[in-house]
Amino acid sequence: MSGTGAIDRRADDLVPAATGGWFWPVLWDHRRYFGEAIALSAVINLLSLAGIIFMMTVYDRILPNQAFVTLWSLFVGVVLAMLFEFIARTVRGHALDSAGKRIDVLLGDAVFRRVLGTRLEARSQSSGAFANVLKEFESVRAFVTSATLAALADLPFAMLFLGVTALIGGPLVAVPLTAFALVAIVSLIVQIPMKRIANENLRESAVRHGTVIESLEGLETLKTLRAEERMRARHEQSSRVIAERTMRSQSLSTLVLNLTTMVQQTAGAVLLLWGVYLASEGAVTAGALIACVQLNSRSLAPLVSLSSLAVRFQQARSALASLDRIMQLPAEREEGRDLLTGSHWQGGLRLAEVGFSYEEDGRPVLSGMSLSIAPGERVGVIGRVGSGKSTLLRLLAGLYRPREGQIFLDGVDMSAIEPGDQRATIALVGQDARLFHGSLKENVAIAAPDVDDERLLKVAEETGVVAIAAAHPHGFDRPIGERGDTVSGGQRQAVALARALLARPKLLLLDEPTSAMDQASEAEMLATIRRAADEGMGLVIATHRQAALGIVDRLIVVDNGRIVADGGRDEVITALAEGKVRSAA
Numbered sequence: 001m002s003g004t005g006a007i008d009r010r011a012d013d014l015v016p017a018a019t020g021g022w023f024w025p026v027l028w029d030h031r032r033y034f035g036e037a038i039a040l041s042a043v044i045n046l047l048s049l050a051g052i053i054f055m056m057t058v059y060d061r062i063l064p065n066q067a068f069v070t071l072w073s074l075f076v077g078v079v080l081a082m083l084f085e086f087i088a089r090t091v092r093g094h095a096l097d098s099a100g101k102r103i104d105v106l107l108g109d110a111v112f113r114r115v116l117g118t119r120l121e122a123r124s125q126s127s128g129a130f131a132n133v134l135k136e137f138e139s140v141r142a143f144v145t146s147a148t149l150a151a152l153a154d155l156p157f158a159m160l161f162l163g164v165t166a167l168i169g170g171p172l173v174a175v176p177l178t179a180f181a182l183v184a185i186v187s188l189i190v191q192i193p194m195k196r197i198a199n200e201n202l203r204e205s206a207v208r209h210g211t212v213i214e215s216l217e218g219l220e221t222l223k224t225l226r227a228e229e230r231m232r233a234r235h236e237q238s239s240r241v242i243a244e245r246t247m248r249s250q251s252l253s254t255l256v257l258n259l260t261t262m263v264q265q266t267a268g269a270v271l272l273l274w275g276v277y278l279a280s281e282g283a284v285t286a287g288a289l290i291a292c293v294q295l296n297s298r299s300l301a302p303l304v305s306l307s308s309l310a311v312r313f314q315q316a317r318s319a320l321a322s323l324d325r326i327m328q329l330p331a332e333r334e335e336g337r338d339l340l341t342g343s344h345w346q347g348g349l350r351l352a353e354v355g356f357s358y359e360e361d362g363r364p365v366l367s368g369m370s371l372s373i374a375p376g377e378r379v380g381v382i383g384r385v386g387s388g389k390s391t392l393l394r395l396l397a398g399l400y401r402p403r404e405g406q407i408f409l410d411g412v413d414m415s416a417i418e419p420g421d422q423r424a425t426i427a428l429v430g431q432d433a434r435l436f437h438g439s440l441k442e443n444v445a446i447a448a449p450d451v452d453d454e455r456l457l458k459v460a461e462e463t464g465v466v467a468i469a470a471a472h473p474h475g476f477d478r479p480i481g482e483r484g485d486t487v488s489g490g491q492r493q494a495v496a497l498a499r500a501l502l503a504r505p506k507l508l509l510l511d512e513p514t515s516a517m518d519q520a521s522e523a524e525m526l527a528t529i530r531r532a533a534d535e536g537m538g539l540v541i542a543t544h545r546q547a548a549l550g551i552v553d554r555l556i557v558v559d560n561g562r563i564v565a566d567g568g569r570d571e572v573i574t575a576l577a578e579g580k581v582r583s584a585a
């Protein structure tokens with residue numbers, strides 16, 4: 001056993017046990033396909049009986065009587081039966097594949113939609129672990145639609161084969177019956193360690209995935225800090241644990257498979273041994289004995305397949321439980337709740353005794369915040385590092401819901417408004433201006449895909465995006481790498497502002513909008529923001545930069561998650577200079 005060192009808890013909140021209420025209904029909707037597969041299983045099993053009866057008849061009736069005509073007609077019949085069996089197996093496979101394809105799209109989409117619709121305060125801290133659980137969805141889908149699962153449909157027919165054995169072999173049925181019970185018990189017992197291993201493996205692979213994603217995202221920083229080795233060691237540790245557990249589950253599964261094969265073969269030998277005694281007493285015919293041996297392996301066959309499915313079953317079970325947890329995370333659009341829609345919002349905000357912490361029961365980041373922002377008002381928010389400015393802006397943008405108190409947009413509780421409409425009214429340009437894979441134009445127009453070129457160009461000119469396009473041979477079609485890696489920090493901020501302005505919000509929230517810019521670019525950017533505000537757009541700017549305060553009329557000072565000053569810009573600046581505000585904190 002390899003030690004796991006310090007336990008990495010990133011995946012804990014995604015790997016619990018749960019039920020799958022979103023999953024089974026979709027499966028139920030595809031019952032027609034599964035019904036078809038079961039009906040075809042019945043046909044396949046009945047047809048395979050024909051082969052066994054044929055063999056028995058050849059031994060008992062045709063061989064002693066040299067009845068060649070009957071032999072040939074029976075032979076043709078059996079070949080036809082085999083042909084039908086082949087067709088039935090192919091159609092069964094097709095039915096399960098079709099179900100798989102449809103279920104894959106439906107459930108995959110449902111899960112991803114749910115992920116996108118999850119409330120931010122409820123999402124997992126580790127994107128990698130989160131993504132890994134989504135990846136594991138594949139194992140659920142593969143399991144429920146795998147052709148080996150058809151073995152499950154074969155299971156009831158094992159009873160049929162045992163029944164036919166009793167009919168033609170009398171007491172000989174005790175042998176396959178005992179073998180069947182033995183294999184079934186071993187297969188069930190082995191599920192216990194398999195379940196534990198599958199859970200542990202899922203957790204560890206989520207941790208490993210988290211490490212990979214985190215390393216890739218922060219590769220530059222890792223290199224500058226010479227911390228690659230630390231990540232490599234973490235990755236290797238997880239890989240070691242996964243490999244060791246996978247080996248354990250594989251050896252368990254091989255053990256069961258080998259045991260089942262041995263039991264199956266031993267049962268065949270015992271059948272022959274006992275059968276010869278019975279045949280010598282005239283209790284069974286030679287043909288019946290041969291048929292019983294055949295029936296013996298047929299009745300145990302589904303158990304062999306099922307025991308080899310055990311690993312996949314446990315993998316799928318724990319992946320389903322984790323997915324279930326994701327599906328139960330609180331959603332932005334709660335089911336059964338009618339949200340107010342429309343584009344009539346003016347962008348007036350009111351906070352009433354708002355309190356917030358990122359983690360449930362965590363340290364409050366904001367507390368007792370009450371304030372009103374009228375439509376078109378221009379407000380600056382200042383405060384020390386970590387005082388809660390960004391958090392306040394995220395709450396105003398409706399990205400997070402307050403844990404205490406309420407936020408109203410034009411007098412309506414924000415949680416009652418369709419999030420899409422509310423975000424069209426209030427746009428947030430965050431500190432970390434994220435761009436996405438695609439062209440520069442796609443990135444600028446991401447929130448306003450139908451915008452006409454004239455307006456796009458005007459906004460691009462005002463925000464300096466035109467210069468970014470001009471610096472590349474492909475202009476506005478210049479490719480932007482994932483996360484916007486191909487442009488500079490200041491350029492990213494320019495694009496972020498352009499795309500917010502293009503969407504024509506009623507209130508624009510800016511979190512350090514010019515932090516990565518030189519003074520000239522900053523001045524241009526602020527002039528652009530001021531012009532947009534002159535047309536009636538409200539502004540809330542969180543900043544450490546003096547220049548940005550030039551375009552606001554009102555100033556709010558936040559300290560330790562509380563508002564310690566709120567008033568006209570100049571009065572607040574004077575109060576700060578005189579040290580009056582600090583004493584109020």
Ligand SMILES: Nc1ncnc2c1ncn2[C@@H]1O[C@H](COP(=O)(O)OP(=O)(O)OP(=O)(O)O)[C@@H](O)[C@H]1O
Pocket residue numbers: 358359365383384385386387388389390391392
């Ligand atoms: N996603 C998060 N999860 C948990 N805690 C967070 C998260 N984001 C911020 N915090 C914490 O909330 C507090 C307020 O952070 P916030 O980013 O709002 O401060 P800020 O005033 O904007 O700081 P800065 O001036 O550095 O931008 C900090 O103590 C920070 O550690």
